[in-house]
Each structure stands twice: as C-alpha cells, then as structure tokens.
C-alpha cells in the first residue's frame with residue numbers, strides 16, 4: 051500500500067490527536083503517502099482532505115479534540131454517499147483508511163472494506179462502550195475530568211450539608227458513571243444496565259445520615275437522565291437539601307492523560323502496520339492489557355457488559 055488516509059468520526063475524544071500523530075508518523079516512516087480527511091466521512095464524500103507529513107502533526111499529542119474535526123454523517127449511510135466516498139478514494143489513489151471512532155464509525159469502515167477499500171478501526175470514544183475492547187481512547191481522560199469536577203461539587207455539597215445528583219455522559223452505557231462514581235466515592239451509582247429502586251437510594255442515605263454523614267454525591271448515567279426530578283424526590287424523602295448538575299460536554303474536552311496518549315499512540319501505529327501488510331477490515335482492541343485486532347464483522351457482533359464486581363464493590367464501600 052502506497053497511499054492511505056486517516057479520519058476521526060463520531061463524538062470527539064481526548065487522545066484522538068495522539069492517534070492521528072502516530073498514524074501519520076508511522077506512515078511517513080514506512081514511506082507511505084498519508085491524507086488527513088476533514089470532518090469524518092463527510093470529508094471523504096466531499097473530497098475534503100490534505101496531505102499530512104511529519105510536521106503537520108507536531109505539537110498535537112497534548113491537545114484534546116481532533117485536528118481533523120469530526121462528524122456523525124448520515125449521508126454516508128446512503129448508496130450515493132458510499133459511491134461518492136469510493137470515487138474520492140479512486141481519484142486520490144487512497145488504498146486504505148484508518149478510522150478513529152466508535153461503533154457507528156466502524157460500521158462505515160466495514161461497508162467501505164466490503165467495497166474494496168480496506169479500513170482499520172481504532173476505538174475512540176469517551177463512553178468506552180465498544181464491545182470488542184476493554185478500553186477506548188478518551189475514556190481515561192474523561193474519567194479524570196469527571197473526578198476533578200465532581201470533587202469540586204463535593205466541596206460545596208459538604209459546606210452546605212447537601213446532596214448533589216450528578217449526571218455524567220455515556221450515551222446508553224454506564225461505564226463512565228460506574229468508574230467515575232467509584233473514583234469520587236459516590237453514595238449511589240445509577241446506571242442503565244442495573245435496575246434501581248429510589249426507595250433503596252433513600253434507605254441508604256437515611257442509614258448513612260445516622261452514621262454522621264451530612265453530604266452526598268449520587269452519580270447518574272445520562273442513559274437514566276431526569277436528575278432534576280430525582281434530586282427533588284430525594285430532598286422530599288430524606289429532608290436533605292438537594293441539587294442536580296449535568297456535567298455535559300466539559301467531559302469531552304481537555305488534554306489527554308498519559309494512558310490515553312500512550313494507548314492512542316500504540317493503536318495508531320498498529321493500525322498502519324496492518325494496512326501496510328495489506329490487511330484491512332480489522333478493529334484494534336485492548337483485551338486483558340494486550341493490544342489485539344479483530345475482524346470488524348465479528349467485532350460488531352460482540353457483546354460487552356458492565357463489570358458486576360465493580361458495581362457490587364462500589365455499593366459495599368459507599369456507605
């Protein structure tokens with residue numbers, strides 16, 4: 051393979067730039083030409099791209115977001131969109147693409163691979179909700195942001211003897227809520243994967259009040275939502291003044307952590323090496339602390355579940 055391209059797709063995640071850098075540097079080192087495609091699959095369909103070299107990725111390893119910009123492209127799912135993307139590849143002589151993103155982006159990569167453009171998916175999303183991998187680029191930075199911001203919320207909760215109900219991102223998954231909740235010592239963690247009973251939340255708070263604790267943090271995954279109403283109910287039932295906070299997009303930004311930079315760099319390098327060997331239609335993944343790769347079709351069939359043990363322990367130590 052002589053010419054490849056890289057794009058970022060779906061919600062941006064800290065560490066995507068470190069991955070782009072690794073992809074570009076590896077391609078250059080192996081003597082390949084590399085295009086950076088702007089705005090995900092939109093840029094591919096619209097031929098919006100530029101040639102990258104060693105210096106175009108200087109000083110981006112520490113930057114959040116993605117220098118290539120990102121998008122969720124509905125048009126790419128249509129036959130016309132796919133056709134336009136293939137024509138761009140033919141015109142530019144692009145023989146393979148590294149796609150950094152989530153499951154939706156991998157479906158696009160699978161479809162392109164089926165049409166003769168080998169693609170390698172690299173998992174990039176703060177949600178860590180990609181079934182084939184234990185870890186996704188951006189998850190660690192996001193968890194650290196959640197920890198730092200909720201620590202601040204706890205300061206004021208403590209001063210006012212309040213309960214704060216905090217909503218964290220994660221789409222329909224509770225990975226951020228679970229690990230973020232453990233990291234901030236939440237009294238209760240509410241995730242879509244586990245049924246919850248308001249009566250149990252109330253009972254736990256009342257029991258804890260008896261031990262002398264006066265302030266609480268409850269972490270709720272966005273897949274549950276309704277934090278304002280939840281806060282109101284908790285206040286009514288416990289008599290503890292309650293506030294609710296939605297952390298929102300603050301969770302998606304910021305300079306990536308060491309873990310995100312390192313994993314993004316290793317995965318980006320591996321993706322290019324697969325393409326160089328003429329291998330496409332694969333997803334890079336982390337399994338049991340090892341970097342592996344799976345067939346995209348298989349990867350998209352896999353299932354992932356919340357860590358039950360972590361969930362159990364979180365409840366055991368939160369009182």
Ligand code: F6P
Nearest residue numbers: 061175176177219220221272302
């Ligand atoms: O997938 C990342 C994510 O931040 C989710 O946690 C959240 O549900 C969604 O993207 C928000 O999307 P948008 O930035 O389009 O509002």
